[in-house]
Amino acid sequence: MNPLEYIAFMILRTLRKLHLARLIRIGKKHNFTDYFKNFEKVQAVRGIFGEKTEEILGNLKVEFMGLFGYMGVDNSDGHLLVNARYLDTGDKIDIYLDIIHELCHIKQYMEGKDLFDGRYEYVERPTEIEAYCYTVKEARRLGLNDQRIIEYLKTEWMSQSDLEKLANYVGIKFETA
Numbered sequence: 001m002n003p004l005e006y007i008a009f010m011i012l013r014t015l016r017k018l019h020l021a022r023l024i025r026i027g028k029k030h031n032f033t034d035y036f037k038n039f040e041k042v043q044a045v046r047g048i049f050g051e052k053t054e055e056i057l058g059n060l061k062v063e064f065m066g067l068f069g070y071m072g073v074d075n076s077d078g079h080l081l082v083n084a085r086y087l088d089t090g091d092k093i094d095i096y097l098d099i100i101h102e103l104c105h106i107k108q109y110m111e112g113k114d115l116f117d118g119r120y121e122y123v124e125r126p127t128e129i130e131a132y133c134y135t136v137k138e139a140r141r142l143g144l145n146d147q148r149i150i151e152y153l154k155t156e157w158m159s160q161s162d163l164e165k166l167a168n169y170v171g172i173k174f175e176t177a
């Protein structure tokens, strides 16, 4: 299996598990490793947590949200928030990259960093730039080209100039049409 196929497989397995669970109670915290299998073996994840990977993922909780958004980290105790519908309908590679991105935030949270530092705009915030840089490095390793990575970075709530800024920060040349 090539890396992209493997990732799609990992995410699909997560989805199957979600469907099996049928009644996922919104707001209840679950064990990350009950849903997201084999992430402790992913090199990009080990690159974040090192030897503590198993321990940290073993303790990580995940909460499935129902309505809006993609993924995030809860600022009160550092658990992962995942939109169950996004998991169901989103692009598998995007989902994988989002998980890597959020795990970077989990590490930052554990280091005591403020993930929602209001002194910065979203695309200027050091914790975001660090998480995006790491995620883009993984995207490149998987063979995604710059255009595909820009597609990944783009969200409906990000302005064009913010997108260009972010692309610039993570080292992607932005070609304007």
Ligand SMILES: [Zn+2]
Pocket (backbone or CB within 6 Å): 101, 105, 127, 128, 131
């Ligand atoms: Zn982020």
